[in-house]
Amino acid sequence: MSSNASDFLEFQGQTNESPYLIDVDRAEGIFIYDKNGKRYMDMIAGVAVNNIGHNHPKVVQALKAQIDRHLHVMVYGEFIQDSQLNFAKKLSNLLPENLDCVYTVNSGTEANEAALKLAKRVTGRTELVSFRRSYHGSTHGSLSVSGNETKKEAFRPLVPDVRFLTFNAIAELDQITEKTAGVIIETIQGDAGVRVPSKEFLIALRKRCKEVGALLIFDEIQCGIGRAGSLFAFEQFDIVPDILTLGKALGGGMPIGALVSSKEHLSTFTNNPMLGHITTFGGHPVICAAADACLDVMTSEIDYTEVERLGQLLESIVQSNPEIKEIRRSGMMFAFDMESFERVEKVVHKCLEKGLISFWFLSHPYSFRLSPPLTISEDEIRQAGRIILESIEETSLISE
Numbered sequence: 499m500s501s502n503a504s505d506f507l508e509f510q511g512q513t514n515e516s517p518y519l520i521d522v523d524r525a526e527g528i529f530i531y532d533k534n535g536k537r538y539m540d541m542i543a544g545v546a547v548n549n550i551g552h553n554h555p556k557v558v559q560a561l562k563a564q565i566d567r568h569l570h571v572m573v574y575g576e577f578i579q580d581s582q583l584n585f586a587k588k589l590s591n592l593l594p595e596n597l598d599c600v601y602t603v604n605s606g607t608e609a610n611e612a613a614l615k616l617a618k619r620v621t622g623r624t625e626l627v628s629f630r631r632s633y634h635g636s637t638h639g640s641l642s643v644s645g646n647e648t649k650k651e652a653f654r655p656l657v658p659d660v661r662f663l664t665f666n667a668i669a670e671l672d673q674i675t676e677k678t679a680g681v682i683i684e685t686i687q688g689d690a691g692v693r694v695p696s697k698e699f700l701i702a703l704r705k706r707c708k709e710v711g712a713l714l715i716f717d718e719i720q721c722g723i724g725r726a727g728s729l730f731a732f733e734q735f736d737i738v739p740d741i742l743t744l745g746k747a748l749g750g751g752m753p754i755g756a757l758v759s760s761k762e763h764l765s766t767f768t769n770n771p772m773l774g775h776i777t778t779f780g781g782h783p784v785i786c787a788a789a790d791a792c793l794d795v796m797t798s799e800i801d802y803t804e805v806e807r808l809g810q811l812l813e814s815i816v817q818s819n820p821e822i823k824e825i826r827r828s829g830m831m832f833a834f835d836m837e838s839f840e841r842v843e844k845v846v847h848k849c850l851e852k853g854l855i856s857f858w859f860l861s862h863p864y865s866f867r868l869s870p871p872l873t874i875s876e877d878e879i880r881q882a883g884r885i886i887l888e889s890i891e892e893t894s895l896i897s898e
Contacts, residue, residue: 525552549747551871557750560791581787599761602781606719606745607635609755617680617713627681629665633689678712685731688720691862692826692833704737713740723747727829750792815883832868839863848889
């Protein structure tokens, strides 16, 4: 173990007992390079963050330009800052007219926290509805509406008055009532192993929320910003939420979250009480400059037809191995089911040994996940598919 790895384990708080421990030197495009010069094909993109690849030149240029002007000058909402305002205008102009106002925060989970507060503030109600197997973040409020009971048990008591329904079950939607403040749902469930709902289900959910006056919150922190094959995943279902939360890829590699709703809804945070929601570093000018540049790239350089074509190609390559039991995919968001967690673990580690970064799901350990940069080429897709097939075959021989 290198000295850096030892220091990493000693001085940094850890999230699990067996981290990857790649000692990163630099990153560019779809590749990460360690300090020994080994190149890794990043087929996970920082877990759906680097959708436009690492160190995109337009993002880097925007960062440098803003750094030369100013860094933090005031808590969010008090001063007019060009990069913050330009980002908000650009994002709202890409969305339907009822999603015309942006509140910028530091992360996806913060966006979800704010969304839950907003639903309660607008409706005056307390009940929140979410879905089993969902993942919305690790803070108390976001964890309270996440569906992984194993991850929640050690941290109870959590936020009360939360009801869980079955994802994609139309028959259960009558449990959303006039007591419900908001319904939060991943447009496509990510951590559960890429679960894509039926169009009929989301249309019925939209209708039910409207009938009872509950606000519909779409969490597109993982599946948004092009990951699912369209700029926003909800565009594929012909419905629009009352509140949209974004994060991960939105910053082009920088940390950001965004709560988007109508001006009318978001204005409720300004009074009774004043400062109903507040953040010191949300909307940081440097981060907003990066997000503004990222949206430029997403709307001018990404061919979503090509994203779908290459997604289909990788799916067809990997499914040729009989150990792959099922593949679920939306755009460049993949889950590959195998026989057991042990098989998944061996494949993931063999891929890493061969210079390809894949990962697993917290809530679905029988799958390995891929979420490559949307800028990946056909040759790189084919190379990745070959490495994955080799890793499955070689670890199968080892297991025998």
